[in-house]
Amino acid sequence: MTMLFTDVYMSPRLLAPGGTPADLTTHVRRYGPLSHGDPAAVLRTLAESGLTGRGGAGFPAHRKFVAVADAARRTERAPVVVANGAESEPAAHKDKTLLRLSPHLVLDGLQLAAEAIGARAAYLAVEDGASYLESALAQRHDPVSVTVVRLPARFLSGQASALARYISGGPARPTHPVPPVRERGVRRAPTLVQNVETLAHLALIARYGADWFRTAGTPADPGSTLCTLHVPGREVRVVEAPFGMPIGRLLPLEGASAALVGGYHGTWIPATEAAQVPLSSAYLGAGVLAALPAGRCGVAETARVLRYLALESAGQCGPCRNGLPRIAAAFRTLAAPGPQGSSRADISRWAGLVAGRGACHHPDGTTRLVRSALTTFATELEAHADGVCTATDHTPLLPVPTERT
Ligand SMILES: Cc1cc2nc3c(=O)[nH]c(=O)nc-3n(C[C@H](O)[C@H](O)[C@H](O)COP(=O)(O)O)c2cc1C
Ligand code: SF4
The missing domain is CATH 3.40.50.11540 (NADH-ubiquinone oxidoreductase 51kDa subunit)
Structure with a gap:
């Protein structure tokens, strides 16, 4: 609803x-x-x-x-x-x-x-x-x-x-x-x-x-835009806001560790930074803004979304046939606390190999999400490598459709 x-x-x-x-x-x-x-x-x-x-x-x-x-x-x-x-x-x-x-x-x-x-x-x-x-x-x-x-x-x-x-x-x-x-x-x-x-x-x-x-927005980014806001514990909301408005005014980020800006082809940004970032057509993507509470695991959330994105690819081009499934599988390894082998380095390398190589921008959008997760959740990734996940709530947060059989 x-x-x-x-x-x-x-x-x-x-x-x-x-x-x-x-x-x-x-x-x-x-x-x-x-x-x-x-x-x-x-x-x-x-x-x-x-x-x-x-x-x-x-x-x-x-x-x-x-x-x-x-x-x-x-x-x-x-x-x-x-x-x-x-x-x-x-x-x-x-x-x-x-x-x-x-x-x-x-x-x-x-x-x-x-x-x-x-x-x-x-x-x-x-x-x-x-x-x-x-x-x-x-x-x-x-x-x-x-x-x-x-x-x-x-x-x-x-x-x-x-x-x-x-x-x-x-x-x-x-x-x-x-x-x-x-x-x-x-x-x-x-x-x-x-x-x-x-x-x-x-x-x-x-x-x-x-x-x-142009009475709304900024000279470089005129007008208003519709956004879908996801705040845990509240109903999903669709709002209209002018470009240039700081994301923190739209999306309550108190108690959040990060924000997902743009959607599943978008970017994870640390909450303190995201609060100041102005709404911009350059990265608003599908208009999704989602707050990740501090007690949730951003690595696990990203791993779920990546699996969905890899399964949804048309599998017509090399990047989607070979790259995205490997990246998604390696991210799953990162999401589980314990030994991670070369997964992190592999993901970075594969992300570089698939970007810009598909017939459409699906691999590019997916690797944007991957890269931002590796940076924004660097501390969590270190903790996972040491066998620890500091998250207190492991229930899935971001919506991902049920997998087709
Ligand atoms: C994998 C993928 C999925 C997309 N899905 C949508 C979509 O659901 N709706 C949409 O408007 N554009 C979508 N796009 C963007 C469209 O290809 C196209 O750029 C857009 O509809 C153009 O409209 P605009 O210039 O008004 O934004 C998608 C792009 C990619 C790469
Ligand atoms: S790059 Fe686009 S067209 Fe090519 S397989 Fe992936 S989703 Fe399909």
Whole structure:
């Protein structure tokens, strides 16, 4: 169960107040009607806003829009837009929450994106809630038709090329990164894949302008962002906060030893440091912020997540076939107090070997987590090597789906 505290940190922009889903009438009353028909103005305002993608990489949205439109012109193929609502990261709930509470904001953004790049087909890809979104679509009279796509519940389903491949009739597994999806994606057409939150921001930027958008956040990192907060003993919360806000103001870190910033492709940071770190698109990843209480073992938590990530890889490329399972197995050794042999050195070496070598960024994200765990939990690792674990509570903390048999 996810609870909402949308109005604690700023006046909420994206999520319907009170946690009540907004139907089309409520949506239009709240935000005003959407005006169609001026793609150049949408592109210009998007560029001025500095909006970056909220799906993980923080890439400037305007640059991707222009790249897809250029590819469409070059290849003389009508481009396609995909709203990425997969949110396959187990600890993340922000996209599902946004789609449930403010579906029309996402659908507005999807229309604007399609019109801006001249797409005639649009898709909204989700793991959950497809029927609900089809009902929301049925209330609208959109110029560009939208198909809701039900994705398999796998970690890789939300990767851009896996999405394009699945929509084209193939498996939901990443393809070779060359040519990129922006040039050849859904049924070989230039394809714009944007996270659903990115599109919701676009819907507001088109209504209220770039200057309004920039009234939240910092000059380098404008706007607000949705975060999923995990604090042990409390319900999971989705909040909206401006970039630049210190993480400690969002995530209670008293009594915590570390924070996981970004999710399972993210970074462990010692709690005292994390409290001061500003929210940034550079490392917010899937928007997950999780506090690790001092009595829990960060090495054991990381080992569980790594096993999940290794099992979820598509196993198509060397780094995932050979590297991630070995790293995950060696991390399991580190998680058990006692002799560790060469596990630590092996993990560091393998992490260096797999990074940057996969067809997608799954190995890169996984090794980011690994490296940060080796640094942040260095003291715990020394204690484990001496046969001691100082943790007092060994119940699993971070959510990891049950393994498939
Ligand atoms: C393994 C993997 C899983 C991903 N899963 C998601 C996801 O669930 N949702 C999402 O929006 N982006 C996901 N991404 C990022 C997408 O590939 C893509 O960059 C993003 O949807 C682009 O949208 P944005 O620019 O608006 O952030 C994933 C990337 C990788 C490497
Ligand atoms: S790097 Fe891993 S997850 Fe990505 S395509 Fe290759 S095998 Fe699949």
